[in-house]
Amino acid sequence: MTPLLRLTDVCVDIGRKRLLDGIGLTLDRGQVLGLVGESGSGKSLTALAIAGLLPLIGGKVTGGAIHFDGMDLTAIGEARLRSLRGKRFGFVMQNPMTALDAVQRIGEQIDIVSRLHLGLSAQAARLRTLDLMAQLRIAEPSAVAEAYPHQLSGGMKQRIVIAMALAGDPELIIADEPTTALDVTVQAQIIQILTRLSRDRGLALLLITHDMGVVAQVCDRVAVLYAGRIAEERAVEPIFEAPSHPYTAALIGCIPRDGMAPGSLHGIPGAVPVSGRYPSGCRFNPRCTHAADLCRQERPALRALPSGGSVACHFAKAETS
Amino acid sequence: MTQALLQVEGLTKQFHAGGGLFARQRSMTAVRAVDLTINRAEVVGVVGESGCGKSTLARLVMRLIEPTSGRVRLDGTDITALSPKTLRAARRRMAMVFQDPYSSLDPRYSIADILAEPFVVQSRRMPARTVETMLETVGLPQTMATQYPHQLSGGQRQRIGIARALVLQPEFIVLDEPTASLDVSIQAQIIELLSSLRDRFGLTYLFISHDLGLVRYFCNRIVVMYLGAVCEILPDPKSAPRHPYTSALLASNFSPDPAARRTLAPLAGEIPSPFNLPSGCAFAGRCPRVTDICRMQQPPLVAEGGHAVACFNPL
Ligand SMILES: Nc1ncnc2c1ncn2[C@@H]1O[C@H](COP(=O)(O)OP(=O)(O)OP(=O)(O)O)[C@@H](O)[C@H]1O
Ligand SMILES: Nc1ncnc2c1ncn2[C@@H]1O[C@H](COP(=O)(O)OP(=O)(O)OP(=O)(O)O)[C@@H](O)[C@H]1O
Ligand code: SF4
Ligand SMILES: [Mg+2]
Ligand SMILES: [Mg+2]
Numbered sequence: 356m357t358p359l360l361r362l363t364d365v366c367v368d369i370g371r372k373r374l375l376d377g378i379g380l381t382l383d384r385g386q387v388l389g390l391v392g393e394s395g396s397g398k399s400l401t402a403l404a405i406a407g408l409l410p411l412i413g414g415k416v417t418g419g420a421i422h423f424d425g426m427d428l429t430a431i432g433e434a435r436l437r438s439l440r441g442k443r444f445g446f447v448m449q450n451p452m453t454a455l456d457a458v459q460r461i462g463e464q465i466d467i468v469s470r471l472h473l474g475l476s477a478q479a480a481r482l483r484t485l486d487l488m489a490q491l492r493i494a495e496p497s498a499v500a501e502a503y504p505h506q507l508s509g510g511m512k513q514r515i516v517i518a519m520a521l522a523g524d525p526e527l528i529i530a531d532e533p534t535t536a537l538d539v540t541v542q543a544q545i546i547q548i549l550t551r552l553s554r555d556r557g558l559a560l561l562l563i564t565h566d567m568g569v570v571a572q573v574c575d576r577v578a579v580l581y582a583g584r585i586a587e588e589r590a591v592e593p594i595f596e597a598p599s600h601p602y603t604a605a606l607i608g609c610i611p612r613d614g615m616a617p618g619s620l621h622g623i624p625g626a627v628p629v630s631g632r633y634p635s636g637c638r639f640n641p642r643c644t645h646a647a648d649l650c651r652q653e654r655p656a657l658r659a660l661p662s663g664g665s666v667a668c669h670f671a672k673a674e675t676s
Numbered sequence: 677m678t679q680a681l682l683q684v685e686g687l688t689k690q691f692h693a694g695g696g697l698f699a700r701q702r703s704m705t706a707v708r709a710v711d712l713t714i715n716r717a718e719v720v721g722v723v724g725e726s727g728c729g730k731s732t733l734a735r736l737v738m739r740l741i742e743p744t745s746g747r748v749r750l751d752g753t754d755i756t757a758l759s760p761k762t763l764r765a766a767r768r769r770m771a772m773v774f775q776d777p778y779s780s781l782d783p784r785y786s787i788a789d790i791l792a793e794p795f796v797v798q799s800r801r802m803p804a805r806t807v808e809t810m811l812e813t814v815g816l817p818q819t820m821a822t823q824y825p826h827q828l829s830g831g832q833r834q835r836i837g838i839a840r841a842l843v844l845q846p847e848f849i850v851l852d853e854p855t856a857s858l859d860v861s862i863q864a865q866i867i868e869l870l871s872s873l874r875d876r877f878g879l880t881y882l883f884i885s886h887d888l889g890l891v892r893y894f895c896n897r898i899v900v901m902y903l904g905a906v907c908e909i910l911p912d913p914k915s916a917p918r919h920p921y922t923s924a925l926l927a928s929n930f931s932p933d934p935a936a937r938r939t940l941a942p943l944a945g946e947i948p949s950p951f952n953l954p955s956g957c958a959f960a961g962r963c964p965r966v967t968d969i970c971r972m973q974q975p976p977l978v979a980e981g982g983h984a985v986a987c988f989n990p991l
Pocket of ligand 5: 730731732
């Protein structure tokens with residue numbers, strides 16, 4: 356079966372800077388893929404590349420392909436891309452306020468999506484809007500539909516943005532840190548709603564987060580980004596049980612778990628390098644406890660793992676295809 | 677015998693908003709009748725969601741703001757009753773690290789100046805080599821002394837914030853979400869730094885966070901706040917929660933272990949407006965265990981062997 360979404364060797368430049376370098380990922384229908392990595396590793400750029408929104412920040416895809424249901428999104432042109440956005444894939448941004456129009460009523464903002472993409476009448480669109488709001492556990496949907504964004508709490512606004520992303524009945528949702536600004540109890544609600552939709556409707560969900568706890572609890576697969584490259588991409592259980600890449604292991608070692616003895620958090624020394632200051636060879640080598648001369652000289656290729664998935668480390672036990 | 681270093685009694689802070697010519701003035705209680713004791717060399721965590729009063733409590737404890745009522749005693753001295761001059765002397769014994777490493781350091785001063793500033797405020801002479809020693813203590817290179825905050829990463833700035841808090845050799849430090857704006861990779865380093873400093877200098881911490889997983893790792897006791905009031909004090913980070921809100925917080929905390937997946941049972945409902953609190957238990961509108969009495973009366977905080985809970989129907 357071909358996956359719904361497949362990125363092959365995707366490169367993204369802004370100006371003369373290469374910010375994503377050979378990103379590869381796959382996502383099937385009904386699957387939740389977590390995209391993780393420290394701040395600045397390229398998570399949002401990956402999301403923007405898939406959604407075709409890089410021009411907004413002056414970037415472009417300069418290599419590789421992004422296949423969505425067989426079509427290469429990098430080659431179909433802006434007009435067709437626009438017709439897919441909203442209808443076949445939805446985008447949930449980190450800050451709900453940037454997605455909402457401050458002077459338009461909530462209900463109208465959701466209605467417009469299904470009118471545009473599903474060709475519904477005003478009345479049918481409103482019924483769909485109220486139904487979606489109810490599914491997202493918004494109390495008194497018809498009252499909330501008449502409200503303006505500033506009258507709602509952060510968690511409510513984020514649920515409205517999710518309703519807008521769902522209104523065109525998409526097959527894929529890309530959610531960029533949808534809960535980072537929210538309280539933990541609200542975060543739990545929203546993550547539960549998103550993952551349930553994925554299971555119940557066969558929706559594919561690309562969930563960008565820096566929270567390894569969220570990843571462990573709800574994702575099927577995980578892609579770890581580091582300095583614009585994929586470090587490791589695998590199913591969630593093996594990645595937590597036996598991470599293949601030292602960066603994945605280090606990230607997991609940063610999170611306190613129940614029963615951990617004091618002093619057992621390690622952290623990762625140093626910081627994610629920025630474009631233009633990438634070290635040669637493996638970009639993680641200055642921070643890596645396993646780094647050897649080879650790591651400073653040669654870029655590790657992304658190789659397939661015997662247990663499925665792939666890893667880019669010279670010392671990981673991968674298949675040497 | 678354990679010895680109380682900090683005692684907070686009935687601490688309350690009301691804020692007034694609005695007012696002016698046309699708007700009706702409204703008041704809200706950001707911190708309500710908080711009682712709390714912190715023993716020497718203890719790390720007490722305060723958790724709760726945004727707006728529940730954690731930072732207000734921190735600022736009251738430091739007396740950066742004046743309480744509406746209640747007391748804060750440091751080693752027996754009531755600091756809420758001190759004159760500005762005696763307060764300054766007491767301030768040498770306590771310090772605070774702020775949440776945002778970007779706005780808490782003055783961009784016009786070099787790192788060396790920032791570390792010398794507490795001595796200037798105290799009109800004391802800074803001992804020789806203080807800056808060098810402090811940089812070393814928090815694991816930063818000596819070359820940083822001549823740099824400015826904008827040249828440092830978030831994690832480095834937070835280390836400077838910690839160094840500045842340590843410079844007068846305080847006994848007690850309030851840490852207000854010191855890692856909330858940092859990557860987990862940096863958070864882990866800062867937490868281990870704080871933990872080794874505590875061991876080395878016998879420090880006592882009040883550690884504020886919204887991350888229950890982190891608090892359970894780092895703290896000896898945990899205070900849970902909801903809308904300005906303490907709803908539970910866990911005597912041990914491993915104690916099972918008895919308050920339904922603590923239990924919901926714990927259930928909302930995503931464990932980094934895919935083998936231990938749980939079905940989430942998130943709380944329904946929204947946090948009520950602090951300007952318009954229900955008359956009974958503040959949590960009643962979201963509580964799965966709510967009964968009639970909860971909507972009518974405020975549950976008192978009742979302690980049983982160090983475990984205090986404010987709930988009519990505890991778990
Ligand atoms: N508009 C831009 N112009 C130049 N560089 C950019 C731009 N947007 C992002 N970058 C750079 O690209 C890299 C990846 O950025 P990106 O926003 O994708 O990171 P991220 O993983 O989403 O981080 P965060 O967790 O902080 O959101 C960073 O080094 C960033 O500085
Ligand atoms: N100076 C002030 N004037 C008026 N209201 C205030 C003031 N400072 C805080 N508040 C209010 O008091 C309540 C508690 O705020 P506080 O900053 O203590 O919360 P917090 O628990 O630290 O939240 P966060 O997790 O977002 O930092 C909030 O409703 C806030 O709006
Ligand atoms: S390739 Fe080398 S430096 Fe890079 S992660 Fe593997 S061991 Fe570390
Ligand atoms: Mg981002
Ligand atoms: Mg605060």
